[in-house]
Amino acid sequence: MIRKLFDEELEKLNVDLTKMGHLVEVAIENMIDAFKNQDKALAKEIITNDRLINDMERTVESRAFNLILRQQPIATDLRNVTSALKIVTDLERIGDQAADIAEIILNFEGEHAYKTVEHIPTMAKKAKIMVHEAIDSFIKKDLSTARLVKSMDDEIDALFKEVIQEVTEIIKENSERIDYCIDFLMIAKYLERVGDHAVNICEWLEFNQTGSVNDQRLI
Amino acid sequence: MDNSIFNKKSRMSDKVLSFLIQLSTVISVGLLVVIIGYILIRGIPSFNFGYLVNATSVLKDTVGILPNIINTVYMIVVTLLIAGPISVGGAIYLNEYAKNKKFVEIISFTTEVLAGIPSIIYGLFGMLFFGNLLGLGYSILTGALTLAIMILPIISRNTQVALQAVPKSYREAALGIGATKWYMIRTVLLPSAIPGILTGVILAMGRIVAESAALLFTAGSLAAMPRGLFEHLFSSGGTLTIQLYLEMAKANYDVAFVIALILVIVVLVLNFLAKWISKRFDVNKVD
């Protein structure tokens, strides 16, 4: 096997990407726990750990740029490097959403969204599953699981609409609770965004395997 | 300080070898200088311009080598006219057309053997074949035909080497653009090979000028003025070298050294000419 160095660099890129995926999954899990239990200490930890995720993004980007610069990858190599570059952005955004929700949890006084709004816990669970499956399918290059994740996006979108409905009802009943309601909506929106990024990851897996995204040829 | 680079040693074996090499150089250059010097010293005092414009004649009481000079020129021109086209053509065939490697090898080997045969044997063959069998007798033509066989390998060999030195890429370029093989040979190969071919020709001229043994029994030794341009071909004619031999046999050392002087000058001129031509006609040089 020639090109040992190239393969070693590609492997490092993959390892970093896997590590970052793991950090993001942990962030989402912690976020749901903190949310469920109003655990402000855990919320703080999530915010601190987000910096690690951001650093990982830079590391992966730097590796990918240098590979492009020094090795001019083509064919499968090119798809591996470019999809890694795209996926780190989504991973980093998922981390950001987790930190954003953690921020809201930190500032919570009084009412508890997790218990008040019926559909938010369901959304959180769905988002967690989507992130886990998206990252897992990417690591395993498993296109069929990725397709399942994409189909779950409709469910989370529907749940988001339900949440809006619910929150509107709450406001109608008692307009004094509007402060909390804005937080509820924000959390729901963040969770919905997490689902979108998970879908993006699945799309980049599709690109990685076929050169196309949603049947549109990119390369 | 064993590891220092300042450890220059003088090696005995180097010194001995270097001395031997220098000695060889001195001997070879020295010999040339001595021979030429000796010929100049003995030749110049006896030199008389009259030698060049007169024939030896008892009646007119003249001594001269003009007929021999003319015979030599005849010999050179006729021999080259016969051998030149054949040897260049043969070389082109062997190098460019012949497909059968074995055949080319046999021919090349034969040519080399031909070049190593003592010239007196050519003389013997020439006399019997051209002189007796074809009935040409003692004549310049018989001599020229004999010499032609003798110099064939020289020109042919030089032409082959020159053709082989022409880069393959020239051939590809010409053929690739649609040239026929012969057009390619004529316009690209031969111009590139000209210096090599001419060098061969000049070496051959040197050989003709110097030859005596092969001519003695074929062209004879007559030193008479020509009676006609073509008639002369069929008459016996001794070249300068033959005349030199005759004069030496008669102990006419003065005349012999004058001839030697002329021959040495001719050979030197031919050699310088060879050098000059191979530079002058080198198409591959950029100026």
Place this chain on the structure above:
Amino acid sequence: MSVKISSKNLNLHYGEKHALKDVNLDIVENKITAFIGPSGCGKSTFLKTLNRMNDYVNNVKIDGEITLDGENIYDSRVDTTVLRKKVGMVFQQPNPFPMSIYDNIAYGPRIHGIKNKKKLDEIVEKSLKAAALYDEVADRLHTSALGLSGGQQQRLCIARCLAVEPEVILLDEPTSALDPISTLKIEELLMELKDKYTIAIVTHNMQQASRIADYTAFFLVGEMVEYGETKDIFSMPKDKRTEDYITGRFG
């Protein structure tokens, strides 16, 4: 999009060696087609079959056919002089003749019977301009072509090829002996020329193939493994052997 040269079940033997195995490939008009593959894979051999330069190699046996505009170039009625006027060739080492720049360019037209001085002048100027060399040599047309730099010599060879107004230009690793700047100049030139000519190029430089070629064919031990649009070959090769070769995983 029409096919200019088509190779059908082409097999070539050098004595015992089976150098090309059942090559089927269409070269598209006014496009650049690149042949890539490791040394000894048959890509240069294949290129040479396209204008019968293999005729001069001993012990070559060719089966199958190659058609130029539908006519089999291995037919016994073919005049190779005319064939090579239509299908010109540029070689790996720049090989200008040891003549003046002018005579180099005029060489081809003279073969094909153009003697008129004015006409030759025109052809020389036009060809040099087409090869993007005219400005550099206009004031020394009658000096030896061997005095040009390697890159200029190669463009001269392209100009010499253009002078006989070919329809197809075959290039056998034309930039492998050149520096990067000269290489880019030749590549740019080829991109311009493809509007008028059909170009086939053998190259060891994968980046070069991906930069300039519209179609790429990958050869391996005498076999044409994969052939398709360049962007497909370099992004999503179908054959594992192609992928391994272009990504440097070979051997």
